[in-house]
Amino acid sequence: MDNSQNELKNENARLEHELEQANQEIAQLKASCEKAQSEIERLEGVISTLPKDVLPQDITIDSETGTRLLRFKMATVMYVDMRGYKSNNNEPRTQSAVDELDQILIHFADIAEAHNLQIIKTIGDAFMCVGGIPHKNITNPVDVVLSAMEMVRYTKSLREEIGEDNKFWELRIGIHTGSVIATTTGKKKFSYDIKGETVNIATRMAAAAEHDKINVSVYTYELVREYFVSDYNGVTPVKYHGDLEMYYIRRLRPALSVNKKIGEFPNEIFKLKYALRQFTDLQEVILDKLERELPKTLHYHNYKHTIDVVNQSELIGLGEGLDDSDILLLKTAALFHDSGLIKGFDNHELYSTEIAREILPQWHYSEEQIDKICEIIMATKLPPNPKNLLEKVICDADLDYLGRSDFIPVSNNLYEELRAQGKDIDINTWNKNQVKFLSSHQYFTNTAQKLREEAKELQIERLKKLIVDD
Numbered sequence: 001m002d003n004s005q006n007e008l009k010n011e012n013a014r015l016e017h018e019l020e021q022a023n024q025e026i027a028q029l030k031a032s033c034e035k036a037q038s039e040i041e042r043l044e045g046v047i048s049t050l051p052k053d054v055l056p057q058d059i060t061i062d063s064e065t066g067t068r069l070l071r072f073k074m075a076t077v078m079y080v081d082m083r084g085y086k087s088n089n090n091e092p093r094t095q096s097a098v099d100e101l102d103q104i105l106i107h108f109a110d111i112a113e114a115h116n117l118q119i120i121k122t123i124g125d126a127f128m129c130v131g132g133i134p135h136k137n138i139t140n141p142v143d144v145v146l147s148a149m150e151m152v153r154y155t156k157s158l159r160e161e162i163g164e165d166n167k168f169w170e171l172r173i174g175i176h177t178g179s180v181i182a183t184t185t186g187k188k189k190f191s192y193d194i195k196g197e198t199v200n201i202a203t204r205m206a207a208a209a210e211h212d213k214i215n216v217s218v219y220t221y222e223l224v225r226e227y228f229v230s231d232y233n234g235v236t237p238v239k240y241h242g243d244l245e246m247y248y249i250r251r252l253r254p255a256l257s258v259n260k261k262i263g264e265f266p267n268e269i270f271k272l273k274y275a276l277r278q279f280t281d282l283q284e285v286i287l288d289k290l291e292r293e294l295p296k297t298l299h300y301h302n303y304k305h306t307i308d309v310v311n312q313s314e315l316i317g318l319g320e321g322l323d324d325s326d327i328l329l330l331k332t333a334a335l336f337h338d339s340g341l342i343k344g345f346d347n348h349e350l351y352s353t354e355i356a357r358e359i360l361p362q363w364h365y366s367e368e369q370i371d372k373i374c375e376i377i378m379a380t381k382l383p384p385n386p387k388n389l390l391e392k393v394i395c396d397a398d399l400d401y402l403g404r405s406d407f408i409p410v411s412n413n414l415y416e417e418l419r420a421q422g423k424d425i426d427i428n429t430w431n432k433n434q435v436k437f438l439s440s441h442q443y444f445t446n447t448a449q450k451l452r453e454e455a456k457e458l459q460i461e462r463l464k465k466l467i468v469d470d
């Protein structure tokens with residue numbers, strides 16, 4: 001009996017010791033968690049000081065200076081070299097001439113900002129700006145060339161006001177597109193400096209330009225040639241590139257300009273062409289937003305579904321003979337049509353229109369375009385009741401998977417999504433409901449009917465084989 005009591009005491013002592021050790025480990029874990037949380041908050045504070053638009057870019061820290069180095073794979077640099085005429089008796093530049101230069105540089109800065117370009121620096125007679133930072137975009141070569149044309153027009157108009165006998169400024173512009181490394185300074189308002197061979201080549205283009213000419217490298221030329229009329233300007237030797245071809249930008253293409261003979265100002269066709277190109281950037285921004293902010297329980301209505309609907313809207317729209325302006329509206333509506341799920345599942349189509357109205361003005365969509373886009377979005381609300389061809393197209397694109405070979409796995413994703421939302425339904429009942437839905441569903445457009453109707457019937461037969469009779 002005494003042995004049993006001693007064993008019990010020893011066992012209790014052992015358990016108390018293990019409990020004490022466990023409590024100590026728990027205390028250590030809590031301390032570690034608090035330390036980790038403190039570090040997370042510190043890092044979030046650091047990230048919050050960075051411009052949000054450059055966060056997706058490669059960011060490194062200079063080990064010697066601690067400066068943030070931002071790497072941009074595609075930027076377009078414009079270097080403007082202005083050489084001042086001296087007066088007839090060759091006297092040095094007067095204060096009035098300096099004031100005149102300041103006026104020009106201020107106006108150049110306004111032009112650059114209007115085209116979403118980042119001003120880098122103005123040193124003496126030189127002005128430099130860049131497109132594609134800090135807002136990464138695919139349109140920056142076009143934006144820079146449009147700015148350069150506007151700068152040339154401005155200096156020409158000043159020359160006409162002053163008169164040929166008075167001193168003025170020679171303007172030589174060089175443009176090149178490539179990768180750059182940017183450094184930032186400032187906390188609330190960031191300023192940028194850039195370096196790399198793209199900057200050097202832009203200055204070489206300016207040096208090789210004639211008075212009032214916009215000289216672009218072959219790299220920039222290839223990216224803007226569909227918008228502008230250009231003249232070949234020979235070659236110039238560039239380190240690591242050999243002889244680099246150059247082109248003078250003359251004017252907008254006649255079909256893209258308000259005055260086809262002069263080619264100075266973009267017309268509506270140009271703006272549509274530009275918007276279609278810009279859609280690539282908009283799509284990247286919205287898909288990134290969806291991937292980050294949509295609930296993870298959305299196994300079907302996720303960013304992959306949005307990509308699918310955007311692609312199918314374009315495919316069906318082209319099949320129906322829609323023009324570029326309608327294709328742009330369709331693709332934009334498809335891009336936003338499920339974004340409202342960020343706010344809530346019920347009535348998410350209405351939420352989607354709210355998000356579209358908030359974001360699209362920043363991308364130069366007109367009020368009329370936005371109204372049409374929102375109407376197209378609302379057409380995706382079930383049960384579908386499209387009132388025009390655009391609404392019919394997006395309804396067919398939204399349910400395109402019904403007639404595809406991947407219908408069953410996609411359908412299963414929707415089933416898992418509903419279960420995650422608390423819908424109490426077994427897979428057998430789900431498959432029965434899907435058979436009913438497919439049997440009553442009809443595509444609205446001729447294109448979708450030709451592409452998917454026959455395959456949809458095959459999906460019904462496949463589903464029936466999966467159903468277990470009660």
